[in-house]
Amino acid sequence: MTDHLAKAVARRRTFAIISHPDAGKTTLTEKLLLFGGAIQLAGEVKAKKDRMQTRSDWMKIERDRGISVVTSVMTFEYGDHVFNLLDTPGHEDFADDTYRTLTAVDAAIMVIDAAKGIEPRTLKLFEVCRLRDIPIVTFVNKMDRESRDPFEILDEVEEKLALDTAPMTWPIGRGRTFAGTYHLADNAVRRQDSEEEVTKVNGPEADSAAGLLPENDRDTFIEETALAIEACRPFDLEAFREGHLTPVYFGSALRNYGVRDLINALGKYAPQPRAQKAGDRLVKATDPKMSAFVFKIQANMDPNHRDRIAFVRVCSGRLQRGMKARLSRTGKTLGLSAPQFFFAHQRQLADDAYAGDVVGIPNHGTLRIGDTLTEGEDIVFEGVPNFAPEILRRVRLEDAMKAKKLKEALQQMAEEGVVQLFSPEDGSPAIVGVIGALQLDVLKERLRAEYGLPVSFETARFSVCRWISAENDVEVEKFINAKRGDIARDLDGDAVFLASDGFSLNYEAERWPAIQFAHVKEYHPQKAA
Numbered sequence: 381m382t383d384h385l386a387k388a389v390a391r392r393r394t395f396a397i398i399s400h401p402d403a404g405k406t407t408l409t410e411k412l413l414l415f416g417g418a419i420q421l422a423g424e425v426k427a428k429k430d431r432m433q434t435r436s437d438w439m440k441i442e443r444d445r446g447i448s449v450v451t452s453v454m455t456f457e458y459g460d461h462v463f464n465l466l467d468t469p470g471h472e473d474f475a476d477d478t479y480r481t482l483t484a485v486d487a488a489i490m491v492i493d494a495a496k497g498i499e500p501r502t503l504k505l506f507e508v509c510r511l512r513d514i515p516i517v518t519f520v521n522k523m524d525r526e527s528r529d530p531f532e533i534l535d536e537v538e539e540k541l542a543l544d545t546a547p548m549t550w551p552i553g554r555g556r557t558f559a560g561t562y563h564l565a566d567n568a569v570r571r572q573d574s575e576e577e578v579t580k581v582n583g584p585e586a587d588s589a590a591g592l593l594p595e596n597d598r599d600t601f602i603e604e605t606a607l608a609i610e611a612c613r614p615f616d617l618e619a620f621r622e623g624h625l626t627p628v629y630f631g632s633a634l635r636n637y638g639v640r641d642l643i644n645a646l647g648k649y650a651p652q653p654r655a656q657k658a659g660d661r662l663v664k665a666t667d668p669k670m671s672a673f674v675f676k677i678q679a680n681m682d683p684n685h686r687d688r689i690a691f692v693r694v695c696s697g698r699l700q701r702g703m704k705a706r707l708s709r710t711g712k713t714l715g716l717s718a719p720q721f722f723f724a725h726q727r728q729l730a731d732d733a734y735a736g737d738v739v740g741i742p743n744h745g746t747l748r749i750g751d752t753l754t755e756g757e758d759i760v761f762e763g764v765p766n767f768a769p770e771i772l773r774r775v776r777l778e779d780a781m782k783a784k785k786l787k788e789a790l791q792q793m794a795e796e797g798v799v800q801l802f803s804p805e806d807g808s809p810a811i812v813g814v815i816g817a818l819q820l821d822v823l824k825e826r827l828r829a830e831y832g833l834p835v836s837f838e839t840a841r842f843s844v845c846r847w848i849s850a851e852n853d854v855e856v857e858k859f860i861n862a863k864r865g866d867i868a869r870d871l872d873g874d875a876v877f878l879a880s881d882g883f884s885l886n887y888e889a890e891r892w893p894a895i896q897f898a899h900v901k902e903y904h905p906q907k908a909a
């Protein structure tokens with residue numbers, strides 16, 4: 381069994397794709413799934429995305445959750461490996477969902493548009509990966525279009541991300557002349573018109589690769605590759621796994637080019653499921669007892685059964701259908717009667733899942749984001765963070781008689797991670813917090829459709845929210861007593877300070893040097909009331 385477990389774990393690669401909108405994430409996802417045999421026809425992921433373009437269409441899709449969820453996680457096999465690709469919402473208004481998802485992966489592919497280089501959202505998502513030292517494989521996409529000089533792109537990655545680069549391939553031409561890639565370490569070529577394995581090149585210095593180019597471009601190519609081999613860093617597995625160096629591949633997702641390089645790189649270099657921290661304990665992926673954590677909740681995936689699916693990442697052992705798991709937050713037992721795997725277009729009951737796998741667990745509100753499930757052990761995984769909301773609003777009910785129902789509904793929405801909820805210490809109505817305005821639209825629509833509660837939003841007198849703490853709890857108490865009108869509790873009962881603006885936050889921070897004002901809170905559900 382242990383041997384079986386170790387083998388199952390070693391085969392798994394769990395990853396996400398990070399990029400700025402339009403760099404080609406959807407196209408690449410589709411091509412990866414095609415390679416994995418998970419979908420037959422290119423264009424299906426894309427078709428879904430197109431339907432999600434406008435806000436009203438998007439709302440429809442939200443209501444019909446069956447569509448949006450199929451891409452939350454996609455499992456496919458390729459070669460000896462099982463790949464779990466975790467999708468992240470494209471729209472930045474749902475950034476906190478993306479950040480939580482990144483806590484559940486062991487590696488990421490960073491897609492860069494060859495004409496644009498590092499764009500703002502790529503930078504932001506990269507920073508989240510860096511917090512966890514997630515190894516990154518870089519894909520410079522759209523080489524079939526006019527693009528920037530490859531050295532310039534490598535420099536930009538190094539400078540803007542403070543990340544070492546190791547080019548693994550080099551583009552043979554670009555734009556109209558793009559003819560394939562030259563594999564620097566192996567002196568081998570893969571032609572643009574063939575996705576077959578690379579062909580070894582006989583002869584020195586990429587001469588025959590240059591033969592694929594118009595005569596005028598050959599010398600430049602030979603000079604470039606010579607320089608790349610001489611001046612760029614060679615690939616270093618350890619540095620990659622530690623998150624300090626990224627192997628870089630060039631290609632074109634649209635033309636299905638370079639995609640195989642990426643799958644091979646993930647299989648060969650990306651780490652197998654990593655050990656996860658739970659307080660003082662480091663839970664190894666090969667530890668025999670099952671453990672897992674919830675990083676995402678999706679409600680009403682099937683409109684006929686008002687169910688919630690909790691997406692859990694298995695961290696160790698073997699999650700088996702029918703087993704009983706302990707929910708650390710409450711100490712209660714939960715039967716896992718119908719865990720599910722997700723493929724591109726279907727879900728399927730999961731009989732066995734191993735570390736690195738993501739399974740959906742249907743439940744009626746028992747599971748919350750950040751929850752830990754175990755085979756009996758009393759541990760809590762660290763690391764599903766909350767980010768301070770950027771928009772704070774009070775919810776105004778059209779029918780004041782329904783206040784109790786609203787309270788329950790908001791609590792549920794907060795447990796699902798749709799919004800954050802803050803209850804002011806002075807007893808005034810709860811405040812909802814979101815990162816992006818679209819989240820408010822979703823909240824409004826779901827309160828109406830699922831709970832029959834038409835609401836509107838009012839600006840609160842606060843616009844900034846920070847979690848407060850101090851070395852000494854007495855200091856926090858002092859602060860709370862002095863500022864009671866500006867203090868609220870989050871879902872876990874942790875105190876936040878609400879300020880009208882950044883200026884008044886700074887002012888209080890200066891006056892109360894013992895208090896720390898944090899804009900990120902790691903999720904610790906054991907503290908929940």
Ligand code: G4P
Nearest residue numbers: 400401402403404405406407408521522525632633634635
């Ligand atoms: P995203 O999910 O990161 O937002 O990007 P997506 O895959 O939707 O790609 C954005 C646009 O870039 C699409 O064009 C897509 O076809 C194009 N694209 C992606 N990869 C490549 C590539 O390797 N080469 C070229 N030339 N284009 C690429 P669009 O015009 O928005 O959509 P469509 O009408 O072409 O489908």
